[in-house]
Amino acid sequence: MNEILIKNADVVVTMDGARRELAGADVLVRGGVIAAVAAGLATTGRVIDARGCVVTPGLVNTHHHLYQTLTRAVPGGQDALLFGWLKTLYPIWARFGPEEIFTSAQVGLAELALTGCSLTSDHLYMFPNGARLDDTIAAAGEVGLRFHPTRGAMSIGESDGGLPPDALVEREASILEDCIRVVDRFHDASEGAMVRVGIAPCSPFSVSRDLMRDAALLARDKGVMLHTHLAENDEDIAYSLEKFGCRPGQYAEDLGWVGDDVWHAHCVKLDGQEIDLFARTGTGVAHCPCSNCRLGSGIAPVRAMRDAGVKVGLGVDGSASNDAGNLVAEARQALLLQRVANGADAMSAREALEIATLGGAQVLGRHDCGSLEVGKRADIAIWDVSGVEAAGSWDRVAFLLAGPMRVRDLIVEGCEVVRGGAMVTIDLSAVIAKQNRLARALMG
Numbered sequence: 001m002n003e004i005l006i007k008n009a010d011v012v013v014t015m016d017g018a019r020r021e022l023a024g025a026d027v028l029v030r031g032g033v034i035a036a037v038a039a040g041l042a043t044t045g046r047v048i049d050a051r052g053c054v055v056t057p058g059l060v061n062t063h064h065h066l067y068q069t070l071t072r073a074v075p076g077g078q079d080a081l082l083f084g085w086l087k088t089l090y091p092i093w094a095r096f097g098p099e100e101i102f103t104s105a106q107v108g109l110a111e112l113a114l115t116g117c118s119l120t121s122d123h124l125y126m127f128p129n130g131a132r133l134d135d136t137i138a139a140a141g142e143v144g145l146r147f148h149p150t151r152g153a154m155s156i157g158e159s160d161g162g163l164p165p166d167a168l169v170e171r172e173a174s175i176l177e178d179c180i181r182v183v184d185r186f187h188d189a190s191e192g193a194m195v196r197v198g199i200a201p202c203s204p205f206s207v208s209r210d211l212m213r214d215a216a217l218l219a220r221d222k223g224v225m226l227h228t229h230l231a232e233n234d235e236d237i238a239y240s241l242e243k244f245g246c247r248p249g250q251y252a253e254d255l256g257w258v259g260d261d262v263w264h265a266h267c268v269k270l271d272g273q274e275i276d277l278f279a280r281t282g283t284g285v286a287h288c289p290c291s292n293c294r295l296g297s298g299i300a301p302v303r304a305m306r307d308a309g310v311k312v313g314l315g316v317d318g319s320a321s322n323d324a325g326n327l328v329a330e331a332r333q334a335l336l337l338q339r340v341a342n343g344a345d346a347m348s349a350r351e352a353l354e355i356a357t358l359g360g361a362q363v364l365g366r367h368d369c370g371s372l373e374v375g376k377r378a379d380i381a382i383w384d385v386s387g388v389e390a391a392g393s394w395d396r397v398a399f400l401l402a403g404p405m406r407v408r409d410l411i412v413e414g415c416e417v418v419r420g421g422a423m424v425t426i427d428l429s430a431v432i433a434k435q436n437r438l439a440r441a442l443m444g
């Protein structure tokens with residue numbers, strides 16, 4: 001079996017049960033699995049010199065809309081609140097097709113890879129002009145990231161009092177049919193899986209109560225996870241109280257949307273009872289701090305969630321509501337926001353890094369990922385801390401959140417995806433050129 005030996009790291013951050021940080025340790029990868037973490041290891045295979053580097057588990061992204069990399073910084077939506085922002089972008093997204101979905105996914109995935117992410121979820125909830133979930137899965141296959149695509153959906157269009165234009169919504173029967181198709185075709189429940197599919201109606205305000213309930217029943221029947229947007233901002237809470245007569249937590253619980261197999265994006269406005277509900281049921285949260293800041297949604301009660309035992313991971317959210325897809329920036333922002341809200345001792349750099357790695361893996365139900373331990377999948381990020389911005393740093397691990405925003409090397413399932421700061425799996429300049437061509441066509 002192929003071996004890779006990562007030698008002489010300044011520090012290996014294991015995220016194991018004792019959260020050990022091993023100075024001068026090596027990591028041996030055999031096949032797709034970590035075979036050893038110790039000093040003085042040897043191999044006959046490839047050696048990666050990690051002198052001057054910090055080695056961590058690959059970062060985990062629990063919420064994204066990859067397709068939105070094609071609509072970054074669109075004029076007219078830049079300064080709007082969530083609902084107004086969506087209304088600006090819907091007509092542009094309605095002109096997407098398979099090529100736009102595939103290329104924008106490649107760009108988003110490469111951006112994640114270059115910033116140290118080895119496992120990402122994606123939430124695709126519109127399928128205009130023949131686009132399919134298959135297009136993003138093909139993109140991830142080429143880029144080489146571990147991928148949890150979720151089959152999203154919108155079914156309440158403008159003419160039924162919903163937010164999206166009618167052209168972007170689907171019939172609920174077809175939505176469920178296609179969920180079954182993509183789960184049967186692509187979902188891999190086995191350990192080390194590179195693709196796991198989830199079911200993910202866009203949000204409680206874009207599908208019916210029936211579809212929310214049926215999606216939960218279907219997911220349980222198929223043994224796949226459930227994902228949606230929940231309690232993102234004040235408008236969201238007001239909508240829930242007015243239309244459903246209850247808060248989002250209650251709505252989720254009534255329809256089967258809590259449990260170990262469910263994670264919700266944002267949850268900025270969860271109250272104490274809802275936090276207890278999530279903790280009690282093992283329901284996970286995708287915290288998206290940059291998006292929450294960008295859209296002025298508020299500060300998610302992450303300190304309270306973590307203290308109550310809620311599983312929390314990080315999400316970059318769609319590039320159109322963040323303008324960037326960099327998980328290190330999210331970890332830093334998560335730390336800063338909790339400190340703004342709760343004081344300078346509210347979150348350490350190590351806790352933010354834990355949320356960005358192990359936390360995300362737990363949210364996505366990946367007990368085989370998120371830490372550097374023997375038997376875990378070989379998803380490894382190598383960060384160069386020998387440059388000018390790191391010179392003089394006493395604590396290289398804490399420094400990670402202030403320092404390199406890009407990874408030097410990234411290994412996923414024992415394969416090199418980034419080497420020396422460049423993509424090795426795809427021709428990135430060609431992908432960028434194609435993306436810019438598609439963006440220009442959409443502007444025209």
Ligand SMILES: [Zn+2]
Pocket residue numbers: 063064065123229265317318
């Ligand atoms: Zn989102």
